[in-house]
Amino acid sequence: MIRTALTEHAIDAAALLAEVTSDATGATTLFLGTVRDVNEGRAVTGIEYSAYTAMAAEELQRIAEEASVRFEGVRIVVEHRIGTLGLREISVAIAVAHARRAPALDTSRFIIEALKQRVPIWKRERYVDGDLQWVDPTAQHVSTAAP
Amino acid sequence: MNQLQVLLFASYADAFGTSLVTVAVPEPATVADVVGALRQLPGGEVLPEAPLVAVDRRYTRGPVAVHAGQEIALIPPVAGG
Numbered sequence: 001m002i003r004t005a006l007t008e009h010a011i012d013a014a015a016l017l018a019e020v021t022s023d024a025t026g027a028t029t030l031f032l033g034t035v036r037d038v039n040e041g042r043a044v045t046g047i048e049y050s051a052y053t054a055m056a057a058e059e060l061q062r063i064a065e066e067a068s069v070r071f072e073g074v075r076i077v078v079e080h081r082i083g084t085l086g087l088r089e090i091s092v093a094i095a096v097a098h099a100r101r102a103p104a105l106d107t108s109r110f111i112i113e114a115l116k117q118r119v120p121i122w123k124r125e126r127y128v129d130g131d132l133q134w135v136d137p138t139a140q141h142v143s144t145a146a147p
Numbered sequence: 148m149n150q151l152q153v154l155l156f157a158s159y160a161d162a163f164g165t166s167l168v169t170v171a172v173p174e175p176a177t178v179a180d181v182v183g184a185l186r187q188l189p190g191g192e193v194l195p196e197a198p199l200v201a202v203d204r205r206y207t208r209g210p211v212a213v214h215a216g217q218e219i220a221l222i223p224p225v226a227g228g
Contacts, residue, residue: 051156052201054204058204080228112228115227115228116226118206119225120227121226121227122156122158122223124157134158134226135226136224136226138224139224
């Protein structure tokens with residue numbers, strides 16, 4: 001069982017859990033990505049998520065299908081939010097259920113890591129001073145923190 | 148020459164000032180030809196050495212041929228999650 005989706009609406013994590021579990025599952029994991037208040041030392045007030053919607057939906061589905069081949073028997077529901085999100089709002093939810101805990105935990109990790117590498121979604125952070133900036137995980141950051 | 152349309156997103160759309168650009172490339176053309184043509188346009192200087200390109204909603208690798216009618220998209224560094 002696999003369902004993946006991009007959504008412009010608030011993600012209901014409890015609904016995902018209810019959807020992914022079954023009488024045969026004994027282990028369920030829920031990964032939530034949420035908007036946090038600081039990134040790279042700058043105070044963040046919100047994030048605008050945008051996507052190449054058609055491809056993002058297909059790539060997300062491909063990742064879930066790869067996971068279901070790699071971890072046989074997993075049940076997977078993934079939703080990724082698009083639009084403007086405030087602090088603490090859920091940007092991504094990955095619910096996985098299996099008879100046993102190891103495949104459920106491993107699948108959750110596999111999906112979030114692949115999603116971050118491959119799904120064409122972008123985020124633009126909004127800072128306290130009103131500035132907006134695209135987040136580039138591949139950029140080289142000069143650390144100002146003490147080693 | 149052949150006219151191809153390319154989808155742009157996020158920081159690339161900002162740099163080019165549009166989310167859809169038309170480029171003239173030789174026939175037959177490869178993904179590298181498309182990227183080369185984009186570099187010549189205002190905003191093209193933001194492109195990295197080897198930007199990610201998707202054709203028909205799948206990432207390409209290597210010297211892939213492209214032609215009119217395909218969905219060609221330039222993909223900035225992704226940041227989902």
